[in-house]
Amino acid sequence: MAIDGSFGALVVSLSIIVGVAVFGIIAYLCTRIYNMPEDTFGKDINDFLDNMEREKPIRFTSKQLKTATENFSNVLGSGAFGTVYKGTFKNGLTVAVKVLYGTLNRRIEEQFMAEVSTMGRTHHLNLIRLYGFCFESTLRALVYEFMDNGSLDNYLFKTNEGDSIGFEKLHEIAMGTASGITYLHEECPQRIVHYDIKPGNILLDSKFCAKVADFGLAKLCNRENTHISMTGGRGTPGYAAPELWMPLPVTYKCDVYSFGMLLFEIIGRRRNMDVTLGDSQQWFPIWAWNKYEKKQLKDLMVACEIEENDQEVVDRMLKVALCCVQYRPETRPDMSIVVKMLEGTFEVPEPLNPFSHLFIGVSEPSDSLARMAWNGGGSDWTSSETIMSSKVVTGTPLMHKYEITIASV
Numbered sequence: 035m036a037i038d039g040s041f042g043a044l045v046v047s048l049s050i051i052v053g054v055a056v057f058g059i060i061a062y063l064c065t066r067i068y069n070m071p072e073d074t075f076g077k078d079i080n081d082f083l084d085n086m087e088r089e090k091p092i093r094f095t096s097k098q099l100k101t102a103t104e105n106f107s108n109v110l111g112s113g114a115f116g117t118v119y120k121g122t123f124k125n126g127l128t129v130a131v132k133v134l135y136g137t138l139n140r141r142i143e144e145q146f147m148a149e150v151s152t153m154g155r156t157h158h159l160n161l162i163r164l165y166g167f168c169f170e171s172t173l174r175a176l177v178y179e180f181m182d183n184g185s186l187d188n189y190l191f192k193t194n195e196g197d198s199i200g201f202e203k204l205h206e207i208a209m210g211t212a213s214g215i216t217y218l219h220e221e222c223p224q225r226i227v228h229y230d231i232k233p234g235n236i237l238l239d240s241k242f243c244a245k246v247a248d249f250g251l252a253k254l255c256n257r258e259n260t261h262i263s264m265t266g267g268r269g270t271p272g273y274a275a276p277e278l279w280m281p282l283p284v285t286y287k288c289d290v291y292s293f294g295m296l297l298f299e300i301i302g303r304r305r306n307m308d309v310t311l312g313d314s315q316q317w318f319p320i321w322a323w324n325k326y327e328k329k330q331l332k333d334l335m336v337a338c339e340i341e342e343n344d345q346e347v348v349d350r351m352l353k354v355a356l357c358c359v360q361y362r363p364e365t366r367p368d369m370s371i372v373v374k375m376l377e378g379t380f381e382v383p384e385p386l387n388p389f390s391h392l393f394i395g396v397s398e399p400s401d402s403l404a405r406m407a408w409n410g411g412g413s414d415w416t417s418s419e420t421i422m423s424s425k426v427v428t429g430t431p432l433m434h435k436y437e438i439t440i441a442s443v
């Protein structure tokens with residue numbers, strides 16, 4: 035009986051121990067499972083970036099972005115498509131969140147995700163990384179990697195000496211930008227036309243490496259309901275190619291034109307159009323062409339405060355800019371050739387006058403000519419921020435399976 039009694043007590047004790055152990059294990063596993071997504075995302079930035087390398091844009095909720103941006107309190111800037119906010123996730127990763135303007139149409143969700151999926155899988159050293167997006171009734175946003183040094187316009191047009199970048203670095207930035215556009219045009223699986231190359235869309239990382247921003251956005255934001263093709267070429271005055279204004283076919287060469295205009299601004303470290311300057315200098319590209327034609331490069335270098343030992347590079351950059359802004363798209367070089375010309379591994383041909391069309395039958399003072407050129411060769415609009423045209427551009431084919439990961443920040 036005594037044996038039976040102690041055996042019973044033993045069984046009871048063992049049962050309690052096993053029960054507690056099992057309960058402990060279950061409780062531990064539950065905690066692990068509950069915390070897993072957070073761990074997976076927050077463990078380590080490198081892990082997170084490794085996951086990003088696996089090419090899946092992450093779908094964030096509006097709540098997650100609201101938390102990361104501290105209720106959208108830190109505005110970095112705004113443009114034609116939306117307002118950009120700085121944000122930080124729990125794991126310390128800093129991001130730029132672009133909240134898109136416009137009303138939400140649930141029907142475009144599928145196409146939106148297809149577009150974002152393509153953008154998120156477009157990787158190159160000189161392109162901004164798209165980490166993910168949010169598509170909710172209250173918020174449509176894109177989440178990008180954050181660039182420490184902001185956009186190139188802040189360095190080209192600021193009078194503050196401390197903000198200026200040396201000419202050699204600017205040359206590197208021009209080459210990096212050209213490489214990024216080359217990838218979009220010639221190297222990625224599906225050609226992406228940017229439509230809005232300008233200094234505000236060239237961002238600079240902590241080492242001032244150039245990253246092209248906002249590629250794919252023109253297509254994403256100008257779409258009409260569920261159609262795969264869309265209406266609306268776009269651009270910014272002064273950078274948009276003439277064909278975006280006129281009844282001419284629009285091709286990827288419109289980006290080459292805009293890159294040429296950007297190159298002029300890099301050389302001049304000024305806005306191409308500056309009404310505060312004397313007539314002849316108001317529109318820098320025509321002034322630069324005149325200097326080039328008259329072989330007065332030294333004058334240009336003095337005006338642009340470029341040192342003598344940069345003469346060879348500036349000569350090359352100027353010729354490339356003149357080639358890129360040719361009036362006829364087919365006479366503009368491909369961006370891969372532009373890269374080689376900027377590097378000096380491909381000889382730059384002698385450019386023709388890109389502005390001759392402005393002079394035919396025109397006997398106007400030069401400031402009127404400058405305005406005409408800046409306005410795209412004679413269009414009569416004046417103050418609109420962006421240009422809308424009615425060209426049909428082929429959209430990204432609808433994808434059946436989205437390569438998207440749900441965020442768990």
Ligand SMILES: Nc1ncnc2c1ncn2[C@@H]1O[C@H](COP(=O)(O)OP(=O)(O)OP(=O)(O)O)[C@@H](O)[C@H]1O
Pocket residue numbers: 110111112113114115116117118130162178179180181182184185230234235237247248270
């Ligand atoms: N990833 C980023 N990292 C850091 N700053 C950024 C980032 N993206 C945008 N910005 C800042 O936000 C500003 C506004 O960007 P946004 O793209 O909205 O306007 P934009 O480039 O001037 O015009 P557009 O709408 O034609 O692109 C930029 O000029 C830049 O200073």
Ligand SMILES: [Mg+2]
Pocket residue numbers: 113234235247248
């Ligand atoms: Mg932009």
